Amino acid sequence: MRANNRLGSMIWVRLSRFTSQSNQLSNVFLKRFDLTSAQFDVLMQIRIYGPLSQMELADKVTVTQGGISRMLVRLEKEGYIVRKQDWKTKTISLTAKAESILERAYPAQEAFQSSFFEEALNEEEQKTLHDLLSRVHRHSLKKEIPLE
Amino acid sequence: MRANNRLGSMIWVRLSRFTSQSNQLSNVFLKRFDLTSAQFDVLMQIRIYGPLSQMELADKVTVTQGGISRMLVRLEKEGYIVRKQDWKTKTISLTAKAESILERAYPAQEAFQSSFFEEALNEEEQKTLHDLLSRVHRHSLKKEIPLE
DNA sequence: TTGTATAACTTGATTAGTCAACTGATGGAT
DNA sequence: ATCCATCAGTTGACTAATCAAGTTATACAA
Secondary structure (H helix, E strand, C coil), X not given: CCCXXXXXXXXXXXXXXXXXXXXXXXXXXXXXXXXXXXXXXXXXXXXXXXCEEHHHHHHHCCCCHHHHHHXXXXXXXXXXXXXXXXXXXXXXXXXXXXXXXXXXXXXXXXXXXXXXXXXXXCHHHHHHHHHHHHHHHHHHHCXXXXXX | CCCCCCHXXXXXXXXXXXXXXXXXXXXXXXXXXXXXXXXXXXXXXXXXXXXXXXXXXXXXXXXXXXXXXXXXXXXXXXXXXXXXXXXXXXXXXXXXXXHHHHHHHHHHHHHHHHHHHHCCCCHHHHHHHHXXXXXXXXXXXXXXXXXX
C-alpha cells in the first residue's frame, strides 16, 4: 500500500498535521495566561467585534450554536465574560478581568503565532501563503458536497 | 479594537478556520461510509504503514498515547481493527471489513479532499502551497516555546 | 525467585466539539 | 386573551483529544 499521491491530499495532510501541532504548542504557550487556545480565540473575537449575540459569535469562530453555548458557560464560570438577556438575544461582553488578561496575552500570542511563519518564510512567501489559503477558504465556504 | 494585523496571525486564522470548515464537510461526506474523518485518518495510516504498534500510530497521526488508545477501543468495537499482544506491544491491523470499506472510501475521500484545492487553485499554485506548508510544518516540529 | 526498572498501554477527569431534540421569549393572527 | 410560529439558546448523548496517574508485561540483577 502506498501513501497518498494526489497533490490535494498531500496538502490536506500537511495542513491538518501542522494545525494540530501548532495548536498544541499554543496551548502550552497560553498556559501562562491560564487560557487555552480555543478560549483565547473566542475572547479575542468578542474583544474585536463585541458586544455580540451567541449566534454571531458562533459564526465568527466556525462553531455550532451548541458548541458556543458550552464554551460560554465555561468562560462565564471563570469570570471572563458576562451575558445579559436582551430582547430574544443574549449579549456577550468581556469582564475587566478578561480585558486585563488579554492586554498582556494578545501581543504575546500574536508574536508567538506569527513566529511559526516568520521563522520559516520570508515576507513575500508569507503573503503568497496567506493569499492561497484565503482563496481556498473562500471557496470552501460555498462548496457543495457531492451526492452519494 | 481592531482585528489582527500581523501577517502571521492572519495566516493562522485562515488556517484554523479552513481546517475546521473542511473537516466538518469531510465528516458529512464520510457519513455515507459510516466513518468520521478522524477514523478515516487513523485507518488509512494503518493501511499504509501497518501492522504497527500504538506508539508508532500515535506518532503518525499527531495524537497522544492516551488519545490513540481511546480511538482504537472505538475502532475495535466497530470491528474495523484487531489488536494482538505481541511481546510488550500491541500490534494493530485492519479487519476485512475495514479493508473493504476503505477500498471504496479511499478514492472517494481522496477526490473530495483534493477538490478543495483543485477547484480553487491551479497546479502550480497547489505545488507552491504544498511547499510552503511543508516548510512551516517542518519548522514547527523543532520549535521551542519561549520562556515566561 | 523475588524484586525492581522500564516500556507500552489504559483510565479518570476535563476541554472542546457535533447533532438533534427541547425550552424560553416575543410577536402576530384569530 | 389565546394559540401558534419562530428565533435564540440549552441540553443529552456522543466523538475526540489532553494530561497525569495507574496497569501490565517483560527483562534483568541479587
